[in-house]
Each structure stands twice: as structure tokens, then as C-alpha cells.
Amino acid sequence: MTQDRNVTLRVWRGTKDGGRYEPYTVPADEGMVVLDVIHKIQALRAPDLAVRWNCKAGKCGSCSAEINGNARLMCMTRMNTFAPGEDITVAPMKTFPIIRDLVTDVSYNYEKAKEIPPFRPKPKEADGTRRMYQEDVDRVQEFHKCIECFLCQDTCHVIRDHEDNKKAFAGPRLFVRLAALEMHPLDTNDRLALIRQKAGLGFCNITKCCTEVCPEDIHITDNAIIPLKERVVSEFYDPLAWVKRRVLSKGAPTPTQPGPGEPEPPSQKA
Amino acid sequence: MSREGIERHDYDVIVVGAGGAGLRAAVEASAAGAHTALICKSLLGKAHTVMAEGGIAAALGNVWKEDNWRVHFRDTMRGGKLLNNWRMAQLHAQEAPDRVLELEEWGALFDRTTDGLILQRDFGGHRYARLAHVGDRTGLEMIRILQQHAVHKGIDVYMECNLQRLLTDGGTIAGALGYWRESGKFVVFGARAVVLATGGVGKAWKITSNSWEYTGDGMTMALDAGADLIDMEMVQFHPTGMVWPPSVRGLLVTEGVRGDGGTLKNAQGKRFMFDYIPEFFRGDTADTEREADAWYEDKKNNRRTPDLLPRDEVARAINTEVKAGRGTPHGGVYLDIASRRPAEYIKKRLPSMYHQFKELADVDITTTAMEIGPTCHYIMGGVRVEPETAAATVPGLFAAGEVAAGMHGANRLGGNSLSDLLVFGRRAGAGAAAYASRSHARAIDDGQVEAAARSMLAPFEGEGSENPYALHAELQETMQSLVGIIRTDAELTQAIAKLDDLDGRLERVTVEGNRQFNPGWHLALDLRSMLTISKAVARSALMRQESRGGHTRDDFPKTDPEWGKLNVVTRKRGGRLELTTEPLPQIPEDLRQLVLSEEKQPA
Numbered sequence: 001m002t003q004d005r006n007v008t009l010r011v012w013r014g015t016k017d018g019g020r021y022e023p024y025t026v027p028a029d030e031g032m033v034v035l036d037v038i039h040k041i042q043a044l045r046a047p048d049l050a051v052r053w054n055c056k057a058g059k060c061g062s063c064s065a066e067i068n069g070n071a072r073l074m075c076m077t078r079m080n081t082f083a084p085g086e087d088i089t090v091a092p093m094k095t096f097p098i099i100r101d102l103v104t105d106v107s108y109n110y111e112k113a114k115e116i117p118p119f120r121p122k123p124k125e126a127d128g129t130r131r132m133y134q135e136d137v138d139r140v141q142e143f144h145k146c147i148e149c150f151l152c153q154d155t156c157h158v159i160r161d162h163e164d165n166k167k168a169f170a171g172p173r174l175f176v177r178l179a180a181l182e183m184h185p186l187d188t189n190d191r192l193a194l195i196r197q198k199a200g201l202g203f204c205n206i207t208k209c210c211t212e213v214c215p216e217d218i219h220i221t222d223n224a225i226i227p228l229k230e231r232v233v234s235e236f237y238d239p240l241a242w243v244k245r246r247v248l249s250k251g252a253p254t255p256t257q258p259g260p261g262e263p264e265p266p267s268q269k270a
Numbered sequence: 271m272s273r274e275g276i277e278r279h280d281y282d283v284i285v286v287g288a289g290g291a292g293l294r295a296a297v298e299a300s301a302a303g304a305h306t307a308l309i310c311k312s313l314l315g316k317a318h319t320v321m322a323e324g325g326i327a328a329a330l331g332n333v334w335k336e337d338n339w340r341v342h343f344r345d346t347m348r349g350g351k352l353l354n355n356w357r358m359a360q361l362h363a364q365e366a367p368d369r370v371l372e373l374e375e376w377g378a379l380f381d382r383t384t385d386g387l388i389l390q391r392d393f394g395g396h397r398y399a400r401l402a403h404v405g406d407r408t409g410l411e412m413i414r415i416l417q418q419h420a421v422h423k424g425i426d427v428y429m430e431c432n433l434q435r436l437l438t439d440g441g442t443i444a445g446a447l448g449y450w451r452e453s454g455k456f457v458v459f460g461a462r463a464v465v466l467a468t469g470g471v472g473k474a475w476k477i478t479s480n481s482w483e484y485t486g487d488g489m490t491m492a493l494d495a496g497a498d499l500i501d502m503e504m505v506q507f508h509p510t511g512m513v514w515p516p517s518v519r520g521l522l523v524t525e526g527v528r529g530d531g532g533t534l535k536n537a538q539g540k541r542f543m544f545d546y547i548p549e550f551f552r553g554d555t556a557d558t559e560r561e562a563d564a565w566y567e568d569k570k571n572n573r574r575t576p577d578l579l580p581r582d583e584v585a586r587a588i589n590t591e592v593k594a595g596r597g598t599p600h601g602g603v604y605l606d607i608a609s610r611r612p613a614e615y616i617k618k619r620l621p622s623m624y625h626q627f628k629e630l631a632d633v634d635i636t637t638t639a640m641e642i643g644p645t646c647h648y649i650m651g652g653v654r655v656e657p658e659t660a661a662a663t664v665p666g667l668f669a670a671g672e673v674a675a676g677m678h679g680a681n682r683l684g685g686n687s688l689s690d691l692l693v694f695g696r697r698a699g700a701g702a703a704a705y706a707s708r709s710h711a712r713a714i715d716d717g718q719v720e721a722a723a724r725s726m727l728a729p730f731e732g733e734g735s736e737n738p739y740a741l742h743a744e745l746q747e748t749m750q751s752l753v754g755i756i757r758t759d760a761e762l763t764q765a766i767a768k769l770d771d772l773d774g775r776l777e778r779v780t781v782e783g784n785r786q787f788n789p790g791w792h793l794a795l796d797l798r799s800m801l802t803i804s805k806a807v808a809r810s811a812l813m814r815q816e817s818r819g820g821h822t823r824d825d826f827p828k829t830d831p832e833w834g835k836l837n838v839v840t841r842k843r844g845g846r847l848e849l850t851t852e853p854l855p856q857i858p859e860d861l862r863q864l865v866l867s868e869e870k871q872p873a
Contacts, residue, residue: 015786029515029516029517030515030516030517031514031515031516031517031518031630031631032515032517033517033630036517042739042789042790043737043739043740043743044739047737047738047739047781047782047783047789047790048781048782048783048784048788048789048790048791049789050786050787050788050789051789052312052313053481053482054312054316054317054318054320054481054482054483055316055318055320055321055481056481056521057321057518057521057522057626057630058622058625058626058629059320059321059407059409059410059622060315060316060320060321060481061316062312062313062316076629076630078629078630099452099786099787100452100786100787101787103452103787106313110313110314110421110429113418113421114421118418118419118422119376119377119418121375121377129386129387130371130374130375130387131385131386131387132379132382132386133382133386134381134382137379137381137382140379141379141404141405144379144404144410144411144414145407145410146414147320147410148315148414181377184377184379186377187377
């Protein structure tokens with residue numbers, strides 16, 4: 001910190017019925033992160049200030065919030081990244097319903113996760129082992145770094161500004177999960193129909209907002225979403241693949257699945 | 271208290287805690303046909319397991335084919351200074367490989383060997399490279415895979431639900447009472463069997479690697495229900511926590527740094543661990559820098575580097591160096607991998623350590639040595655369990671993971687925790703399901719529910735002046751300064767008096783606001799369990815008049831073979847803690863010989 005031995009945050013306090021920013025000033029410590037200041041506010045000023053946190057080391061993804069409007073982990077946002085005297089606001093994630101203060105109802109993400117067909121491995125090798133090479137697991141390991149902070153979901157404008165889209169859109173976190181399963185060297189399950197329809201991959205118009213806020217630096221758009229889109233295109237919009245699927249009926253397409261020429265789900269209006 | 275209509279759910283088995291042990295227990299209980307619920311204080315996937323870094327210890331033999339369960343068992347018993355429950359250590363060493371391979375069947379992607387198998391890494395106290403890992407984020411991989419597996423099995427999960435009391439019927443488990451964090455409303459679970467998988471109590475110390483969840487609540491619930499705790503004096507201080515800046519003090523730095531080649535140095539640049547090799551490990555430990563460095567590549571002809579002595583030894587050594595004035599400016603020592611391994615290797619093997627130091631301390635660990643010091647990390651003591659089924663001493667109660675005791679004796683080896691969670695989580699789930707299938711649902715005693723609910727609401731009605739945050743800070747200061755790495759009769763006696771004082775003041779804690787997601791109230795409730803378990807730790811530490819593993823007495827510096835035959839047992843009777851000593855289970859002679867055998871010296 002600088003010579004200023006106090007820090008001030010304006011923290012959103014309230015419930016689903018409304019609220020406002022309250023300013024709190026507490027003594028500063030060297031190397032403080034925003035979550036440290038929140039804890040100090042609890043200890044000295046507002047004991048009932050509601051916040052989620054666990055590891056305080058960027059590993060659990062609990063303390064997601066909007067700091068000066070940016071989707072961030074509070075535990076990984078250093079106070080010395082702000083200019084002295086800069087107005088600093090801390091608000092709950094906007095995309096999810098407010099429970100209280102900085103705590104939101106993130107059950108949407110858990111409900112979407114339940115819909116994903118599980119991992120289903122192919123048979124073992126003849127010698128009873130599972131052989132996978134590092135170069136084959138590298139790209140999926142990138143997706144497994146996800147700490148489920150849901151900041152990508154928070155910032156995704158398909159659901160951030162359009163509550164109705166939540167019904168038909170799983171969001172970047174779940175696209176990362178789907179990509180991890182689809183690209184897993186051992187997996188045999190088929191999720192492409194779900195990706196295209198129920199998960200609503202077509203809603204994403206690749207603005208990369210999710211990638212920009214990911215605290216784990218997962219290349220969500222380039223490495224997960226775009227490859228999934230390519231798979232959907234070759235599965236559903238390649239006429240040869242469509243005929244082959246009809247004839248060989250691998251994974252038996254259901255009558256609700258669209259054939260070639262049917263439209264993508266509508267993107268939200270900008 | 272006016273009687274509110276309390277929400278009620280009924281299950282065969284409830285599992286309390288959704289870290290590695292709880293998830294694995296729930297999966298097993300559910301697979302055995304028990305109607306199972308998993309109940310956790312945080313959101314699913316945020317439990318402390320997510321922070322585990324280095325890996326899962328299992329004698330897969332992928333890197334060193336010489337490794338097997340016997341070697342792992344020997345390492346575990348010696349690391350635990352022979353205070354371990356031998357049967358738990360044996361089951362653990364035998365079953366850990368299957369539990370790791372099972373995770374792979376469920377989708378885990380561990381780092382690979384060049385021939386496509388699970389890669390294993392070196393860690394303290396392990397003879398061979400044994401830890402299956404994913405960079406330095408192994409716990410995240412483990413919890414996420416278990417979480418997804420549990421969700422797909424359709425297990426009912428209750429998140430942000432904090433259980434506070436076990437309910438009993440004539441001394442047998444009948445269920446549990448807790449509250450929803452979101453609404454503050456009470457909830458009762460009727461259950462034939464309860465599996466505790468609630469972790470430890472590290473939040474009672476000031477410098478700690480543990481999160482807010484580590485409040486000793488499971489141990490307290492077990493005590494209240496009549497169960498035995500053992501080995502409560504055995505607390506692990508991890509040698510390498512961050513020391514600077516103050517806001518990150520205590521944050522864990524993985525032992526994998528040393529496993530991958532990092533070394534400890536004092537302010538004079540000396541690799542001081544060579545001065546701290548205890549007689550017990552002399553045969554297993556390199557005594558020159560040349561041999562220590564050669565060991566990473568050639569384990570047949572070299573002994574292990576003293577940087578990778580068990581954690582209790584390394585933590586004490588660092589403590590001594592700092593006290594002797596050979597520490598860093600911020601009161602730690604240096605952990606140097608920058609001068610010993612290439613930058614790319616460090617970033618690949620230790621990505622989250624790289625990130626953590628860069629973001630939080632402005633230190634690039636590929637060019638600069640880290641400043642580290644001991645941090646409260648783990649408690650070896652906990653609920654006494656029966657090895658095969660993880661059953662506690664109260665019918666219907668089971669415990670697995672850090673909340674349980676015996677497996678690690680006086681000191682836990684790194685990597686043995688994640689494997690413990692899997693091995694005994696599975697056994698606890700199976701044990702609880704089997705118990706539930708041959709028992710019947712018990713009546714919930716309204717009197718117990720009402721008494722507990724009334725006491726939980728007391729902080730709202732108090733007119734006292736005690737602030738829960740201030741009381742917590744005093745508790746942490748007390749445990750840090752008086753019940754730390756090095757202990758004495760005088761300091762422990764002082765600590766016990768202070769804890770009794772805090773206990774009296776706990777009744778005067780008053781909280782502001784209402785019951786809806788109110789952290790001040792939650793902390794007031796957690797203080798009760800933190801204080802109860804802190805007292806069990808301090809009094810057990812006073813009773814054990816020797817030094818062993820995680821328990822070092824300045825006034826009794828020697829390890830005493832007679833004390834090595836005894837567990838310190840804590841019980842609650844008539845509302846008061848009672849402590850006594852009881853004999854350890856006897857290890858069979860062939861296994862005793864294996865544990866005491868000396869390793870072959872290099873030629």
C-alpha cells in the first residue's frame with residue numbers, strides 16, 4: 001500500500017428487494033486483496049456482511065464478484081492495483097439472483113451440470129491398463145483447470161442481459177465441461193445433440209468475454225467453444241454425415257433432432 | 271423459543287461434508303442401495319480437498335517398479351512415528367492404488383509417464399516417487415471428478431447447510447440438526463447412519479492454510495454424541511506456507527516444490543536440512559548434497575534428500591533456524607527451485623505456485639527463491655474409528671478423512687491425505703450402508719432439537735458485549751502462541767486457562783442482523799466447536815509427556831517408547847471433557863519387523 005493507511009470500499013448491501021452501496025473504511029495491511037478488506041469490514045464495521053469464500057488462494061472459485069464492474073475473484077484482486085484514492089465498488093454477480101449482499105443464487109450452474117451425459121469410458125487395454133499420452137491429455141487438462149467460479153457465466157451477455165435465455169443455454173462453464181468430455185481420450189458418450197439444442201451452443205456469437213474474465217486463463221472461446229461449434233457443424237450440417245447417420249443410425253437420432261437446413265436457435269438481439 | 275415448523279428429511283445414510291471423503295462415502299453408500307444424502311456447508315466442489323496440491327500417494331509402481339504396498343505401509347508408519355493404527359495404515363497402503371485407478375475410470379486425467387501410465391512424483395517421507403498428480407492442482411481434479419460422478423448417480427445434495435448437532439436415541443444415532451446458511455432456518459435430517467467427513471480444526475490457529483470451514487464441528491458433534499476422540503495433541507504444521515505479504519501468511523506452498531527439486535536454505539544460503547537428520551531416519555537419508563541431488567534420478571544408489579524428511583522434522587528445523595537468527599527478513603527461510611530447475615519445467619510442474627506467488631507476492635519463482643515458514647495444516651487426531659468400517663464408538667456413527675484419527679499416527683506424510691479420503695471414504699460409505707440396512711429408523715427427540723435450536727439462537731438474544739470476530743482472533747492468537755510447534759507445560763497450562771476464559775465469554779457473544787446469510791452468527795456458532803476442540807488439543811498436549819511427530823514438548827524432548835504404546839483419549843461425559851490414555855492396537859510381529867527394518871545403505 002501507499003502511505004495511506006486506510007482503505008475504503010463501497011460494498012453493495014441488500015437483498016432481492018433492493019439495496020445500495022455502503023462505504024466502509026478500515027485500516028490497510030501490506031499486500032491486501034479485496035477479500036482481506038471485506039473480512040476486515042466484517043470484523044470491524046459490518047459483522048453480518050454476507051460473502052462467500054473458502055480457499056483465499058484462487059483455487060476454489062467461491063469469492064466471485066464484480067469489482068468496479070469487472071468480474072473478478074476477490075481473493076486474487078490486489079488493492080495495490082487501484083490508484084490511491086480511486087473509488088472502488090464491490091457488487092454481487094449480476095447474472096444470478098441476489099440472496100444477500102455479495103451472495104448470489106448460483107444454482108442455475110448446478111442444474112445445467114446435471115443435464116450433461118456422464119463420462120463413459122471405452123474398454124481397457126488388453127493388459128488391463130489405461131494408456132494415454134501427455135500430448136493427448138494436455139488440451140483436456142486445460143479444461144479441468146476450471147474452478148467453477150462462474151465468472152464466465154456472469155459475464156456472458158447471452159444470459160447476463162436476457163434471463164429468458166437461461167432455459168435454453170448452458171453457458172461457457174458448461175461448454176468447457178462439454179468440451180472436456182468430448183475431447184477426453186477415453187470417452188465414448190455422444191453429447192452433440194444436447195450441445196446443439198438443450199445447451200444452446202448456437203446462442204454464443206464468440207465475443208470472447210468469457211475468456212477475458214477466466215482467472216484460470218482457460219481459452220474458453222478458442223479451445224472449447226469453437227471446436228464444439230465445428231463438431232456440431234460437421235455432425236448436423238454436413239449432408240453426407242446426415243445421410244450416414246440416418247442410414248447407420250448410430251446413436252439413433254430422435255424425431256426432435258433437426259436435419260440439414262433447419263435454423264440455428266436464434267441469437268439474442270444485441 | 272416459539273416452536274417453528276422445522277423442515278425434515280429422512281434418509282438411510284447422511285454424509286456430512288462434501289470433500290474427498292464425503293463424496294467418496296456418499297457414492298459408496300448410494301451404490302450399496304442406501305437412500306443417501308450429502309450435506310455440505312459450502313457450495314458443492316468448494317470443500318478443502320480442492321486446495322490439495324501435490325498428489326495422491328499410491329504404490330502404483332508406474333515410475334519405480336520396486337514400489338509396493340509394503341514399502342508404502344513402512345513409510346507411513348515411520349512417518350507417523352509408529353503411533354498409527356497399523357491396520358488402517360495397512361488397508362490404506364493396499365487399497366490406495368485401486369482408488370486412484372477408479373478415479374481414472376470416472377474421468378480423471380492425471381499427468382502421464384512416457385509410456386502412457388499415471389506419472390508419480392516424489393514427496394516427503396516416501397521411499398519412491400509415489401504421488402499420482404495433475405500438476406499442482408490434484409485436489410481440484412479429485413473433487414471435481416468425484417462431484418460429477420456423485421451428481422450423475424443421483425445422490426441428493428444439500429448445499430450451504432451447516433449441521434450442528436447429532437441427534438441420538440438411547441445412545442444410538444437418530445439423525446442431525448442444522449441450519450441453512452441462506453435463510454438461517456433449522457432443518458432436521460432423520461438418518462439410520464451418519465458419516466462425518468467434516469475435516470479438521472485449523473481455523474483455530476492464526477497462521478493456517480485452512481479455510482473458514484475448518485472449525486472442528488464434526489469432532490464436536492461426535493464428542494457431544496458420546497464418541498471418543500484420540501491423538502488430539504497431534505497437529506501438523508506444514509513446513510512451507512507463504513510468509514509475505516501479511517495478507518497471505520499461511521497460504522500453502524506445495525511439498526511438490528521440494529519433490530520436484532527445490533531445496534531449503536537459510537539467510538546465509540546454507541542448505542540447513544543436513545544439520546537436522548534425526549537418528550530414526552539416518553539410514554534413509556542422504557548426508558551430502560551430492561547424494562541428495564543424485565537421489566532424484568537414481569533411487570537405487572542414493573538416499574532421500576533431507577529436504578524431504580517428514581513434515582514434522584522439516585517444520586521444527588525451520589522453526590529452529592528462524593529462532594537462531596538465520597531466517598529471512600520476514601521471519602521465514604528460503605525455498606529455492608529457481609536456481610535448480612529450468613523456468614519451463616517449473617511452470618509446467620508447479621503452475622499454480624507460479625501463479626500464486628506472481629499474483630499475490632510479486633515474486634517470480636522461476637528467478638527468485640520463495641520465503642516460506644510453517645503453517646497450521648492438518649490434525650492427525652480426531653474421531654476414533656474401527657479400521658474396516660470406519661465406525662466410531664457410537665452406534666450408527668462413522669467418520670472418514672481428516673475428522674477421523676489413527677491412520678496417520680503422530681504425523682501424516684504428504685500425499686497420504688487424498689488417498690486416505692478415498693480409501694476410508696469408501697469404507698465409511700460401505701460401513702454406513704451396511705449398518706443402515708440392518709437397523710431401523712430411530713425416533714427424533716423433540717427435546718434435543720429444541721434445546722439445540724434454543725442455544726443456537728442465543729447469540730441474537732444476548733445482551734453481552736463480546737464480538738465473535740474479536741473472540742475468534744483471541745482464540746487464534748492463543749493457539750498460535752501457546753499450542754504451536756514447540757510446547758511446554760507452562761504455556762499449555764496458560765493456554766487451557768485462557769481457553770476456559772474464552773469459553774465463559776462465549777455466552778456473552780451477541781450478533782447483529784437477522785438469520786439470513788449472517789456470517790457473524792455463523793462464526794458465533796463455529797466458535798463453540800473451535801473452542802471445544804482447542805481445549806481437547808491443549809489438554810491432550812499437556813498429558814503426553816514426550817515428543818513425537820506433530821507434538822514436541824520442550825520440557826520432554828525425547829521420544830518415549832512407553833508413550834508410544836498409548837493413545838490419549840478425549841471423551842465428553844456429563845458436559846465435561848475427560849481425558850485418559852489407552853493402549854494402541856498391537857501390530858502383528860511380521861509387520862513390526864517390516865516397519866523397523868533398516869533400508870540398505872548405498873554402496
